[in-house]
Structure formats: C-alpha cells, structure tokens
Amino acid sequence: MLAQLAAIILTFPGEGMRLPSVTNTYCIGAVPTNPVAPLIVNSVTTDVYRTGAFLAMVSVTGGLNRIVAEWNGETAVRTFKVDLPPKASAKPQPPSKPHDPFADLGIPTNTVCKPPPSGKKPGEVFVLVDPGHGGRDTGALSPHGWREKDVNLAQAKAIRDALAKAGFRVALTREDDSFPALYDRPKRAIRDNADLFISVHHNATHCSRNPRLSRHTTSYASNEPGRALAAAIQKHIASVMEPVKDCGAQMKSLAVCRNPAIPSCLLEVDFINLPEGEEASWDPERQKKVATAVVMGVLDWMMAPAQ
Numbered sequence: 001m002l003a004q005l006a007a008i009i010l011t012f013p014g015e016g017m018r019l020p021s022v023t024n025t026y027c028i029g030a031v032p033t034n035p036v037a038p039l040i041v042n043s044v045t046t047d048v049y050r051t052g053a054f055l056a057m058v059s060v061t062g063g064l065n066r067i068v069a070e071w072n073g074e075t076a077v078r079t080f081k082v083d084l085p086p087k088a089s090a091k092p093q094p095p096s097k098p099h100d101p102f103a104d105l106g107i108p109t110n111t112v113c114k115p116p117p118s119g120k121k122p123g124e125v126f127v128l129v130d131p132g133h134g135g136r137d138t139g140a141l142s143p144h145g146w147r148e149k150d151v152n153l154a155q156a157k158a159i160r161d162a163l164a165k166a167g168f169r170v171a172l173t174r175e176d177d178s179f180p181a182l183y184d185r186p187k188r189a190i191r192d193n194a195d196l197f198i199s200v201h202h203n204a205t206h207c208s209r210n211p212r213l214s215r216h217t218t219s220y221a222s223n224e225p226g227r228a229l230a231a232a233i234q235k236h237i238a239s240v241m242e243p244v245k246d247c248g249a250q251m252k253s254l255a256v257c258r259n260p261a262i263p264s265c266l267l268e269v270d271f272i273n274l275p276e277g278e279e280a281s282w283d284p285e286r287q288k289k290v291a292t293a294v295v296m297g298v299l300d301w302m303m304a305p306a307q
Contacts, residue, residue: 007032008039008069008076011145012273013207017080019060022208027056027067028143028273029076037072049275053143057210101222101258105187111261113225116304117195122167127298128189129163129172130199130256131156132266135179140204142278148202149177151281155269155290156200162291163298186259196229196301197264198294199256202281204273211274218247220266222257228304230265233297237267240289244270263301267294 062084133139139148230249238246
C-alpha cells in the first residue's frame with residue numbers, strides 16, 4: 001500500500017474546501033519516506049511518521065486561509081475557506097424531527113426484535129456485515145489520501161472470512177466499490193432474515209480536533225438489542241487494539257442501527273486521519289485480529305439468555 005511518493009501531498013484540508021467557524025484545523029498529508037530534510041508546515045517544523053505521513057495542527061481565521069508545506073526544496077499549497085463566526089442575532093435551528101425506524105424501514109409497528117440465537121450452532125446463524133460508505137461516498141481520508149470506504153471493505157471481508165471459518169452463514173451488503181442506499185442496508189437484513197447486522201467503519205475527528213489526542217475505538221447501537229451486541233463485540237475488539245483507548249459500546253441514533261427487527265451495531269475500529277491509525281488500519285494482520293475479535297464477541301452475545 002505504501003508506494004513511494006514523488007513529492008509532498010496535502011490531503012486535508014482539500015483545495016477550495018469550506019470549513020465551519022473554527023480557530024484551528026488539522027492538516028494531514030505525506031512526503032517520501034526517509035526524508036532528507038525537515039518538513040515545515042506554515043513555518044513550523046513538523047514530525048514525519050515512519051510511513052511518510054504527517055499531522056499538523058494549524059491556526060486559521062475566518063475567510064480565506066492557506067497552508068504551505070515545504071520539504072526538500074518542494075512546496076505544496078492548500079487554499080480553503082473558514083466560515084466567519086455566526087452573528088449573535090442568528091436564530092437557533094429548530095430541533096430535528098425524531099426518526100421513526102418502523103416507517104423508515106417499512107415494517108409494522110408491532111415488529112419485535114430477534115433475540116440472540118442462544119443454543120443455536122453457528123451454521124444456523126446468518127450474519128450480515130455492512131462495509132460502510134462506498135461508491136461516491138468515500139468516507140474519511142487518511143494522510144496518504146487513502147479512502148475510508150476501501151479500508152471498511154477490507155476489514156469487512158476479513159470479518160466475513162473469520163465468521164465463515166467459524167461456521168457462520170455470512171454475507172456483505174457490498175462486495176465492491178458500490179454504494180447501497182443507507183436504508184437499503186438494514187432493509188436487506190430484514191429481507192434476508194439475518195440474525196444480526198454489523199456495520200464496519202473507521203473514524204476521523206472534527207476538523208478542529210487533534211486526531212492524535214482523540215484516537216479511540218468504540219462501537220455504537222441505537223436500541224437495547226443492538227447495545228447488547230455492540231458491548232459483546234467491543235470487549236474483544238478493545239483487547240486487540242491496545243494501547244488505543246477503549247470507549248466501549250455507546251448509544252447513538254444511526255440509520256443502520258435503528259433497526260427494530262434485527263440486533264444491529266456499528267464498529268468504529270480506529271482513527272485513520274492520523275499516521276498511526278492509518279498504518280494500523282491498513283495492516284492485514286491487524287484486520288485479522290479485529291475479525292477474530294468480532295467472532296469471539298458474536299459467540300459471547302449468542303450465549304446471552306433471551307430477554
């Protein structure tokens with residue numbers, strides 16, 4: 001994956017990008033490995049990771065901004081805009097309307113969620129694994145410009161293979177760089193009578209937060225059946241992610257997790273917008289460890305007594 005670069009690349013912020021009203025932003029990119037000269041970003045010497053990736057926090061102001069990266073006689077420039085602070089008289093936005101998962105997925109309101117398949121053998125359990133993003137939706141970008149959608153697919157395939165090896169019946173919502181519509185993913189879980197649904201993602205920070213200080217691993221669910229699944233899996237993922245901070249299983253309203261019929265969770269394995277997270281996330285060996293952890297978590301979840 002680590003092809004030798006010819007010159008500096010700046011991945012984020014993108015050229016012409018518009019950022020919200022912030023006073024600083026992270027800047028990520030990469031230079032050829034084993035640099036023979038220091039990297040200077042907006043006049044500040046910046047560390048280069050062993051892969052050539054770098055991360056810098058840059059002060060910005062409202063309006064037009066520039067990032068200038070200099071290395072070994074080469075210069076790369078990014079120009080982007082930062083929104084001005086909102087006026088004090090601006091009206092607050094009305095609260096968003098709560099989602100109705102039954103209406104969103106077109107299922108009866110008396111639908112009852114499947115319990116964990118306690119007592120069943122793996123061959124009797126069908127798992128639908130969802131590689132997040134895809135197609136026109138790239139997801140987050142890493143310092144080298146690698147796309148989240150691609151590492152989601154690689155990690156999801158590793159999970160599929162590990163589940164299949166353990167005897168589970170398993171399928172992916174996408175096998176290639178396609179984009180299943182957001183609600184088509186949980187709808188497929190219902191249509192195919194899945195016993196559980198796992199969406200695979202990798203994280204990135206808000207533009208104003210330092211990815212190195214924010215790095216963690218977590219899983220999300222949007223209802224109690226999903227939370228039980230997320231907690232069982234996250235416990236094992238955390239054990240293979242050390243020393244990355246474990247934030248456990250959390251509740252969050254997410255389209256692919258609000259399924260009232262199928263226990264569903266979303267994994268945020270690592271942060272790819274920092275050099276260390278980029279390197280680890282694209283490492284096939286780490287992907288295999290995470291995949292094995294998911295299998296162990298699913299097996300633990302299956303042993304839980306029915307509610």
